[in-house]
Structure formats: C-alpha cells, structure tokens
Amino acid sequence: MSPPERSPSWTPSVDPTSLAHSEFLPDLGLSREEMESLQRELAAEATFADEIGFTPDDVAIDEAADLSTGLPSPSPEPTGDLDADAPVVVGIDQAFRPEHDEAVSAAVAIRNGRVIEYADAVTPLSIPYVPGLLAFREGEPMLAALEDLAATPDLLVCDGSGRIHFRQAGIATHVGVIRDLPSVGVAKSLLCGEPDEPVAERPEGWSTPVRADDSVERVGTTTGTGAATDSPRTDPPVIGHAYQSRQYPNSRRVNPLYVSPGHRVSSETTVELVAALCAGYKLPEPTRLADAHADRVKRRLDGGE
Template sequence: MSQPRPDLAPDADLSRAEMESLQREIADAAVFEDDVSFDPTTLSNPLEATASGGEPPVVVGIDQSFLTNDEGEQDRALSAVVATCGGEVIERVSAITPLEIPYVPGFLSFREGAPILAALAKLSVDPDLLLFDGSGRIHFRQAGIATHIGVVRDVPSVGVAKSLLCGTPVEDTDELPAGTKIAIESNARVDAPDGTLLGYAVQTRQYDSPNRYINPLYVSPGHRVGPETAADIVLALASSYKLPEPVRLADRYADDAKPGLGG
C-alpha cells in the first residue's frame, strides 16, 4: 500500500508545537467531502453492488492494543488491521512498534501512528475505505488519527470514537433511539469557525429497555469522506453490534494477537 505523503507521517520526536503545526498542515490537506470510488449505500447490502455489476468495496478496520514489559509497563503498541469485502474477512495483518510518548489527548496519531502505518504496509489488498477507532475531524485542530493517516495514505477514512473529544452536539445525545444522528459542531476548542459541522453523534444500537442505554458513537470524516456519508457508513456497517463490523473485528484481532507477546 503506497504512502503518497510520507512527509506528513506522524513523528513522535517532534516537539508539541511542531506536532500542532503538522496537524494544522494535515487539516489543510484533508478533504472533508465525498471522494470515494464506491457507492456507500451498497455497504448495508453487498449483493446490491454485485447485482449492479460492481465489486463490493474493501473496507479496513483498524484498532490498537498494548503490550507490557516485565515491569508491567505498556511499552509497545500492536496495530490490528482487518480487511473486509462484502461482509467477509479477506485479510488480517498486524504490526508492533515501541511506544515512544505517553497518551496526550489530541496527539493520538503520534503515539499510535507508526504501528498503524507499518500494518497497513503489509496489506496485499488496496483499501477503498479505512475505519479507525479514534477521531477524524472531531479534533482540536481538525486532524485526529483518522484524518492524519488518511491523508498520509490518501485513502478515504472515517473516525469512530467512543467519547467526544471536542465540539458541541446541537441536541441532547442521551438515550437516543437506534439510527439517530445528532450533528456535532465546532466550538472555541476547535481550530474552525464556530458552528462548523465536524461530524455526528451516531446511535447505532439501543437496548429495548427503559433502564439500560447505549451511548452513541462520535463519527467524523477523516479524509475524502463528508460528514453525512461518514455517519451513514457507520450505521450501514454496524449491523449487530454498537461498533461498525470492521472496527469490531479489528478490536477482537488486536486481543487475539497479544498472547505470547507480553500482553
């Protein structure tokens, strides 16, 4: 898998100011509009793509787990990449690299980007879409991990986060029915004019109970995908679980690959 913008790859040796500057450059290079090679509406029905004479897109889920040393300290990141097509797994790869910096909100790609890029380089298939367990445009400088890696690889990408990093929902996001989408707009914490549409709170699943509730996912475009399409993609791919299936499979693979590696 090619890397058209290696000059923008995350570098853990940069100072905080340099990281912020690079993120702003990433955001400037990102395309937060639809530029995909497939019809997103076919994701919920792969047979539709085949019936229309096309091939289902290759959708890649990406997640991370961490390995510990003999002292019980996390010292390595394991990036798990699962490629799917038509709802079937067609390839799984992983890569492990040292953890060079601690976790700091807003700088996830500098901590976890190296193993992700290493794992993506092992893929024998060309992804049509990358789905990340992390943010895209919903980020202080509009350059979360989905945006950063999406721009470096120049592949359509979407960020799927479990918590809201920044921005403001335009409506209450508590106890939403399944299928609901609530816009997330920029606020003073984001390097964008107030009111800029960053993404959506997306309620993929909900309990059929008055006493138990599932929180929404926070979905945002990474690169070459618009916010509405990003939300629709996640809804289409989250058929039986809260997470979209490629990300859920990557999460499971990240755990499966750990035994014997210090996890």
C-alpha cells in the first residue's frame, strides 16, 4: 500500500494498512482509543469539499444493468470516441464467509455506464464488527480489492458511511484518504447525526441534510471567524444527506439512503453523484454490481472446494 500522494505530511502513528494482521481490539497493537485517535487524524486529513475533475453528469448512468442473466461482461477497451478520458467510477462491496472468517471484496470499474473491469480479493478477518470501527474490519479487504484492479479510479463508491461517523471518519473516508481518491459513502441505515426533516415516505429524488448531533465530534476548520459578531450558536454542520433514491407509486416503504462525503467531495455533490449513479434501483449501479460480483465470487469459493 502506497502512502497518500497528496498528503506527504500525514504520518499516522500506526500504519493503517497493516491492521488486518492484528487481532481483536484489546491486543491488536491498537487499543480502541488508538483506533479512535487514528480516525481523528484521518478526519483532519480528509477534505470535505469538491476536489474532483469531473461533474455528476460525467458519470451519470441511465441504464440499469440486467442482473437476471448474470453480470454484464467487462469491456476493458475504450469503445471509441468519447470513451477514452471519461471518469472511471469504482464501486466496492463485500460478502462474507462466516465459517472461514473471510471477507470477499469486490471492486467494479465503470466508465460511461459500462463495466470495464471486475476485481476481487479474499482477506482473513481480524476483528469483529464494532459500530464506529467498521473500517478496521473491512478497510483492508477493500484496499485489497482495489490493489487487484488495473483501472485507475476517479471516484470510489463505498458501502457504508463517510463523514456520517462519530469522528467524521467512516470507512469511505479511510479508503479515500489512504488512496487519496475522491470517495463517497453510501449507507442503508443511519449511524449517527440527525436529518433536518423526517425521512419517512418521501418521493424519489428527495433529500435532506443530516447534521451532526452530540455523538459527532467536531473537527476541521471553524466556519466562523471567531469574532464577537459571529452568531452565538450556529447550526450544527452538515455531515451528509438522506437521499430517497427509489420509491414505489403506492406502497411507499422504501427507506432512503444515507450518503456522505468520504474524501475530496462535498456533501451536496455527494448527493448529486449518487443520484447520477442510480438507474432505477435503490442502490447506485456501482454498488449493485460490486455486490453482485462479491456474491458471485463467494459462491465460486463455497462450491469450488
């Protein structure tokens, strides 16, 4: 794993890429407190503002992949004209093999709405799932899948939260900062924070800001000047959005997604990116395809031997 190119100043006390070889929380060489301070370093290193060389339109996907007949075949070679320099979006997801204590990570690279490459990796799991520390369980597997990928990502779409996190350093932030790539987090449920409005029964396309609550540590530069003229109590910072990516005409029961910046993307742009990447299903296409590929690899392993 290479260090962040754009962040030569960042020198974590412990190499986050070696965590997979550690054991359970108490004795993995990292106490829970150390993991949390590492996340504070990551949050400080992260950029929650747009630093991307493309627009949501550039990555828009208008046709959903048909997964009923298997996954679409990858076409690595540029189809022609406008293909060459189109942004590459990489969706990452995982499947698990509880009986083997292994994670199957999948990365799917998409360009112009078409799959150009599938990548995957099987990684032993070292620690259990702990709310707020998901990245220490699944981060290494995700990075392994990215290592297996030949394509160069322009955007990472991660399964889980980014800035919507107790220390504003969810797994999308971990991966984005470590690889210094724009990344967004897409979660199916809310870890922390408070939506501005109730999220139930919202129409497709609806979104509302999610602001930090008392469980979220404040980090980064202060918005105000600190002068006496500043408002005594400013609104809590927006750390992500609830986004209704899908809704049925009548029986409205689909829950919204909770999207948040991982790195080098603003919360507003994150919503626009996810909206552009959705094509009729609740999950954005990169995530859908990564999920399907992870399941495919898992089945091969379970059947293979």
